[in-house]
Amino acid sequence: MNRIVLSAVLAASFVVPSVALACDGAHQAAVEPKKVTVAEVATWTKEKKKFVPVDANGKSTRDSQGVIPGAVLLTSSSQYDVKELPADKANTLVFYCASESCGASKQAAVKAMEAGYTDVAVLPAGIAGWKKSGQTTAKPNS
Numbered sequence: 580m581n582r583i584v585l586s587a588v589l590a591a592s593f594v595v596p597s598v599a600l601a602c603d604g605a606h607q608a609a610v611e612p613k614k615v616t617v618a619e620v621a622t623w624t625k626e627k628k629k630f631v632p633v634d635a636n637g638k639s640t641r642d643s644q645g646v647i648p649g650a651v652l653l654t655s656s657s658q659y660d661v662k663e664l665p666a667d668k669a670n671t672l673v674f675y676c677a678s679e680s681c682g683a684s685k686q687a688a689v690k691a692m693e694a695g696y697t698d699v700a701v702l703p704a705g706i707a708g709w710k711k712s713g714q715t716t717a718k719p720n721s
Contacts, residue, residue, distance in 0.1 A: 610689050612701045614701055614702075616702075616704070617704050617714065620673055621714055629671065631665055632649060632650040632673050633672050633675070633684075634653060636683065640677050642719065644706045644710065645718060646706065646718075647714075650717075653687055657683075657686050668695045668697060673700050674687050675706060676705050677705045677707060679707075679708070
């Protein structure tokens with residue numbers, strides 16, 4: 580009888596963690612924002628495609644680098660109020676931060692997706708890549 584109980588305990592210890600990992604992995608994949616390039620976003624701008632740039636940078640980066648024209652300026656990349664975003668959750672949102680080494684834009688984009696926004700992307704090159712490619716910037720309105 581002790582062998583049966585021990586076998587059941589061992590079996591359960593192997594099954595439960597693998598199920599938990601599968602759930603965690605599935606959740607992460609489900610909230611992964613798509614990535615867009617500076618060239619894609621610049622084309623959208625030229626073609627007047629409707630999209631909303633969302634700046635996840637802090638004040639000092641905005642002041643020194645500028646922002647993509649028309650950008651929504653988040654108060655925080657992780658703790659912003661979702662009400663800072665456009666009300667229409669079908670809007671195309673393009674989140675960006677400082678550069679490819681910054682993770683603030685992805686963090687902010689995931690939060691938007693979890694809040695129900697359906698067309699969310701990240702511009703990994705950030706404002707540094709935007710400027711490097713010669714795109715127009717604006718002074719922040721913050």
